[in-house]
Amino acid sequence: MRRIAWIAVLLSACGALWGQEITEENFLKEENALAARFEAQSEAFSGQFAAAQSQAKRDSLTAAYNALFQQCLHAMEVLSVKYAATPSGLQRCFAVRLGLSKDTLRAVWNRLPKELRRSPYGRAVALHCRAKELRPGGKVYNLRAWNAQGRPFRLRQWRGTPVLLLYGGLGCMGASGREYLDALYAKTSREELRIVVFWPVSSPDELAALAEEYPSRYLQVSDFKGDTTPVKIRCQAQATPTCFLLDSRGRLVFKTIGLYPGKVEEYLSAKDR
Known part of the structure; x- marks a missing residue:
């Protein structure tokens, strides 16, 4: 099970929780705030890395930065699912699709307005949900x-x-x-x-x-x-x-x-x- 498969449950249980919050403007506002926080934290790590005197310290900072990156990615996944019913939210949901379970994405798609289901990103999410997982030894798509x-x-x-x-x-x-x-x-x-x-x-x-x-x-x-x-x-x-x-x-x-x-x-x- 992928790391936020539980979002599918959250969608069905708490759908009304977000109500009027789900707007394009609010998604962009939250996305920009998340990106700004990550950028500020990344700059702080860059300064500490440049000042590090030992390889052990640099290794520690690298591990901490990687953890920060994963936290930011996870937050973006949650945000994109929350705002999937907006054009930019759906686009971001497609971008992070590989970190989401297909059950989550199917739940997202089923909640989309018809016009978004028919949009390029709506069709792309649907195709991703139908596509077979590519594994070593499997045939690659005949592009x-x-x-x-x-x-x-x-x-x-x-x-x-x-x-x-x-x-x-x-x-x-x-x-x-x-x-x-x-x-x-x-x-x-x-x-x-x-x-x-x-x-x-x-x-x-x-x-x-x-x-x-x-x-x-x-x-x-x-x-x-x-x-x-x-x-x-x-x-x-x-x-x-x-x-x-x-x-x-x-x-x-x-x-x-x-x-x-x-x-x-x-x-x-x-x-x-």
Whole structure:
């Protein structure tokens, strides 16, 4: 059971508790207050970390910061469920969906006004509730996408070859991550490994701009459905980059939040033996 599955019970038991509080304005006010508190506390941690004289102290501060981050995330999950019947609350609820149980999300969706159920984020939450959980050894969603020039791509067209699929994140990983991907592409043949980056953008122009900013020999594609792309939902991705290594049969070997070269190299080395 996920960490706040109990919210589903709270929704059914205390639905009238929030009453007139549930407005777009109030959600944004509470969200901004939560973000401001977290930012202030983060700055305090940064100052203490810079002044720390020992590794033990830095480790202690890192652990405390991680706990603070989890507390903030939990508070955001609760807030998004509380205000899910507002447009911004529903959008935030979708963003934190991976930390919520599907029972909670179904309860949220059942309480939505019809217009929000039919909205892009309402449909996205419904699809997430129906989607099967992606586990190692399972088949990865056969995404359909295009490059910036309009050339179509289907993931299954690379069946027979291992694939490293990245959900966005070329900017987030920094120059060292991009350099690793370039080197990985150069040192492997296309029979050994394929690399593709899927961007959750809304237009070919956005994709072209990203491909220009982060030029590569490997493929960069999108389905141009933006934040609510089915790829994001069916692959259970949110943070960027989320990385998926698929074997030659299209089965998931591993999924990581962030790029971990060691795991990729370990798989390729084992495959060669």
